Amino acid sequence: MSPRRQRVEIVSQLVPILLKRLGEAGRDVALLARRYGLPSDTPSHPTVLAPVEAVRELSELAESVLNDPFVGLHAAPSVPRGSYGVVEFAARNAPDLRGAVGLAVRYHQLLNELVEFSWEAREGGALAVEHRFPGDPLGVGRHGIEFSSAVVLRAMRDAVGKDAYVAPKRIWFAHRRPPDVSELAAFFGTQEIEFGRESNGMLFDAAAMDTPLPQADGALLPILDRHASMLLPASPPPTNVLGRIRQHVRVGLSEGASVEQTAAAMKMSVRTLQRRLGELGTTFQVVLDGVRAEMARQYVEDPRLSLGEVAFLLGYSDARAFLRAFKRWTDESPQQYRKRVLGARSSRRPDP
Incomplete structure (x- = not known):
């Protein structure tokens, strides 16, 4: 057998x-x-x-x-803006497209552990952006591959705004050539398309990569970058179930960290996730509240973050809900907590 x-x-x-x-x-x-x-x-x-x-x-x-025949390609516009949480928000605040791609590559494991996402600098400032499925180049199949590539390019075009147009010089796919490639050429903006490769990717020239992002906020970028770096899996990552659940909740906080998203990241059904938490004597809401309380203290202690930004990073659409929750966690308002903690730090510093 x-x-x-x-x-x-x-x-x-x-x-x-x-x-x-x-x-x-x-x-x-x-x-x-x-x-x-x-x-x-x-x-x-x-x-x-x-x-x-x-x-x-x-x-x-x-x-x-x-x-x-291009069902994957045509599905890409259905992915709403903001679907990639803090990784997307950080990338959108990079100064140019090259910086945005660099951030996306750095934090891609926060989005999907199965797919490898990478970039490679080429001659003359060109940049190759690739994604692959380890062990099986075809991975999710032709339509899944075209969907993923289209989503990446659409996000790049959205980031540079309507006054600029970004198109790769060349694209390549792991799947076989379909009978008609006209829609691929039209969407990606190039006639140079290769098939049967070990990975899927796009090659951009230096001019495309140096395109500035009009909505970038230089002050917000280091905050989002720091937040994303805090969410990267611990080394070594937690091995117990509760530790892994808490880690996935941290990653999904800015998107709301729903039980459905967490179960998907844990590779189990919602029912199984809830049952496992019940066996540990807790619930998803209790875990979510605990992670928010932990992260809230860290964020409020950072004077570079406004309280509105803290509320956003914790997944609150209403800042008032965050203020009420913080008071419940600490018996202090965020302003009082920040003033007390920063004052204590200042008093411990040696005189110059």
Whole structure:
């Protein structure tokens, strides 16, 4: 008997989009979700933890049902701005596109542990941006690959604004050449397209990489950069279940850190996550509140952060809710806490 093949799962944005569109086309979404062990309400979530084969097979089904040979490419615009949390916000505040790509590469493991994202400087200031699926170049299949590449380029174009246009000089994919590449050429803005490579990538010239980002905030960038660096997995990462859950909650705080997002990052169902927490005598809400309280103290102690920025980093859309929570955690307002802590630090400094 051959050994059972290990189930490989990935946090996917494409699967909810595909299931929603298949449902609109009359397909039984609940049945499709059950087939791959997905929640029945998957279309209502921005991401889902899905088997890699589910991404491939649902893409192929959607291509057939929707009669869309570029279903992955066409799904990319459905990803809303802000979907990548602190990594996206930090990248958008880099001075230029080269800096934005550098930040995205540095913190990509906060987004997806299965995909390798890298860059390589080329002659004349050009830059190659690549992503790959270790062990299987085809990874999530043709449509998943084209979706991922399109999402990256769309984010870059969104960052430079309407007054600039960014297009790669050359692109390459791991999958085989489809019968028609005209839509790929039109979207990516290049006729130089290669197939059957070991990775998926785009080559940009120096002029594209040096494009300034019009909405960049030089004062906000170091704050977001520091926040992202604090969220990188510990070395070594926690091995116990509660420690891993807390780590994933930290990463997702600025996006709200929902139980669905955390379960997907943990590669388990929401029901399993809640059961595991119950076995530990706690709940997701208690864990979320505890992580927020811990991070809130660290952020408030940093005088470079305004209280509005602290509220944002903790995932509060309403600053008043943050103020009430901080008072509950510490019996002090954030202003009182900051003044006391910074005053104590100042008193401990030796006289010059």
